[in-house]
Amino acid sequence: MASSPPIMEHLKDALEYILTPSTPVITIGLLIVFFVPILVHFFITRQTPYTSLPSILLAGPAGGGKTSLLTLLERGEKAAETHTSQTPHAVELTVSSDAGASTFREAAREDAPGSHKKFYLIDTPGHGKLRGAAMAQIGDGKPSQTQFGDSAMLRGIIFVLDAATLDDSLADAATYLYQVLLALQKRAGSGRTSRSPNAVHVLIAANKLDLFTALPASLVRSNLEAELGHIRQSRSKGLLDSGVGTDEIGSEEQDNWLGEYGSEKFTFGQMREFDVEVDVIGGSVLEGNVDKWWDWISGRI
Numbered sequence: 001m002a003s004s005p006p007i008m009e010h011l012k013d014a015l016e017y018i019l020t021p022s023t024p025v026i027t028i029g030l031l032i033v034f035f036v037p038i039l040v041h042f043f044i045t046r047q048t049p050y051t052s053l054p055s056i057l058l059a060g061p062a063g064g065g066k067t068s069l070l071t072l073l074e075r076g077e078k079a080a081e082t083h084t085s086q087t088p089h090a091v092e093l094t095v096s097s098d099a100g101a102s103t104f105r106e107a108a109r110e111d112a113p114g115s116h117k118k119f120y121l122i123d124t125p126g127h128g129k130l131r132g133a134a135m136a137q138i139g140d141g142k143p144s145q146t147q148f149g150d151s152a153m154l155r156g157i158i159f160v161l162d163a164a165t166l167d168d169s170l171a172d173a174a175t176y177l178y179q180v181l182l183a184l185q186k187r188a189g190s191g192r193t194s195r196s197p198n199a200v201h202v203l204i205a206a207n208k209l210d211l212f213t214a215l216p217a218s219l220v221r222s223n224l225e226a227e228l229g230h231i232r233q234s235r236s237k238g239l240l241d242s243g244v245g246t247d248e249i250g251s252e253e254q255d256n257w258l259g260e261y262g263s264e265k266f267t268f269g270q271m272r273e274f275d276v277e278v279d280v281i282g283g284s285v286l287e288g289n290v291d292k293w294w295d296w297i298s299g300r301i
């Protein structure tokens, strides 16, 4: 019985070896300490699909400058001739929290200081019959997969319009904007019963201010508000004229009323009740004057 069983001997040896400070043991220990977290990180980021990026949607009538804006932001240079978009198209862009950057190009550089956040910028066709693509991206606030990820990740809508021809195209632009705002209003309403969707704000980008016929942002705002008021009025005319009191009008009628129910004039401020903030800012893609729009995007992401 002098010799203990060989297994115990081996165990004792192994234990002694591990507990004695030696280069290989320390090296293996350090390797584990350093690489396990890195491996875990890669494992987790692999599992998170790209589709979880927040997104900004470009909408607005055809010819407003959506595709030119997307190209400018993507390449940082003036757009070549664009062609009429038939299908939605998205690019991945980066905003940085660099407060010192004076232009969007500086703030969007990969090596800009500050923290970086990626997002999708989604271009959609503006032609009347193809507007369903933009409306599908807005969704109803419930998580639903669209072509560019979850519609619940939508953070903002840039409604680009041509401020130089707005006088002639006001009715068409306002009709489209009405659709967009009503969809957002319904989206916010649907959230009241369940999980509230993230607020989606709207930037009305009054583009082409380089042209001398262009209306300033303040006029674009008041013209649109007035036209949206007319559209709202004509859509509900049948019911309001029939002399039925507001209580007797079905809730469906209230659901389809944009802004404050029963109000005479429409203002963008009425959308605040539905968590929709509307800004009107002028700019020009042609002159690269889009920094204020870029700041607005940075604030949404």
Ligand SMILES: Nc1nc2c(ncn2[C@@H]2O[C@H](COP(=O)(O)OP(=O)(O)O)[C@@H](O)[C@H]2O)c(=O)[nH]1
Pocket: 060, 061, 062, 063, 064, 065, 066, 067, 068, 069, 082, 083, 084, 085, 126, 160, 207, 208, 209, 210, 211, 283, 284, 285, 286, 287
């Ligand atoms: N003068 C001027 N023209 C512009 C500006 N931005 C875009 N355009 C032109 O407007 C036209 C329509 O632009 P596009 O990006 O295709 O509009 P989209 O239909 O909204 O995608 C193109 O010929 C552009 O060159 C601008 O700021 N000023």
Ligand SMILES: [Mg+2]
Pocket: 066, 067, 068, 082, 083, 084, 085, 124, 125, 126
């Ligand atoms: Mg286009």
